[in-house]
Amino acid sequence: MSPMITSILILSLATGTIITMASFHWLLAWMGLELNTLAILPIISKSHHPRATEASTKYFLTQAAASALILFSSVMNAQATGQWGILQLEDPLAQTLLTMALAMKLGLAPAHFWLPEVLQGTSFKTGLIIITWQKLAPMALLLLTWNQASMLTLTMMGSLSVIVGGLGGLNQTQLRKIIAFSSIAHLGWMATIITKSNKLALLNLTMYILISTPMMLSLIFSSTKTTQDLTTSAPSPILAPLTMMTLLSLGGLPPLSGFMPKWLTLEELLAQNMAPLATVLAMSTLLSLFFYLRLSYSLSVAMSPSPTKISSKWRLKPNTSTLLLSTTLPPSILTLPLTPLMKP
Secondary structure, three states: OOHHHHHHHHHHHHHHHHHHHHOOEHHHHHHHHHHHHHHHHHHHOOOOOHHHHHHHHHHHHHHHHHHHHHHHHHHHHHHHHOOOEHHHOOOHHHHHHHHHHHHHHHOOOOOOOHHHHHHHOOOHHHHHHHHOHHHHHHHHHHHHOOOOOOHHHHHHHHHHHHHHHHHHOOOOOEHHHHHHHHHHHHHHHHHHHOOOOHHHHHHHHHHHHHHHHHHHHHHHHHOOOEHHHHHHOOOOOOHHHHHHHHHHHHHOOOOOOOHHHHHHHHHHHHHOOOHHHHHHHHHHHHHHHHHHHHHHHHHHHHHOOOOOOOOOOOOOOOOHHHHHHHHHOHHHOOOHHHHHHHOO
């Protein structure tokens, strides 16, 4: 793919997300989502591999169905109320349909089956775009309609996503599928708390992007694709321990940064007398923490000295990319002391 076409596609991605986030009319929001979807499809299938073509087809069908459902719910709301504004979502059936459509776009359970398959068929760079940038537009619509969305639907889908994300990643050896199920679990936390506190949902999204981006970059730079790759050799003497702490932070292990949004979310749920829901989320996130501990153990095994190794062949030599990644990793693991400032 030529640099000009790549630049146009990336610009279209940014434009579609910005249109959706800045719109107050359902048709404009739908146009932004469609532009976003059409721009990512050539990026997914640019390798011309059958797996990439399959991934782009699955992504297109899922996102097209979700966009059609968004358009259908907005038409229903306009027919019932005479309003096309995003903030005037008053019809109960339209609220439920919109919530389900946005959940399908994000990858919430039970509409999550496309996300692991799409990530497995793409490269790590494209996967990074899918799990970070592509979540901004649907989450912006959820944040705009958080007080009008179906609370029961979001809570049930969010709690189910945390459970499915934890269980689905247990028996995986492909890192992209593990990251996909981790994304499903984190999206479940956001969906569960968004109707109770939209600020905490935004904090969850921000911390997830802040932590997952350097983790994906470290896997890209070290050319690591499976759990076996982690055990054979560590990425580099500087990058390996930072990657390990980032994995544990993504799993929510205290005192790392990933524990902060989970801590505040559980505190908010307990303050609103939702102890059973908080217990389900807390117990389910231990499953995600388990497979991140397993990945971290694999990295520690690769870093440990072995008498059978004559020389250590690092996958990534210290260079500008390593220095850049090493400077972006610490903020994703050292922001827990800022927790008192984050309370809504």
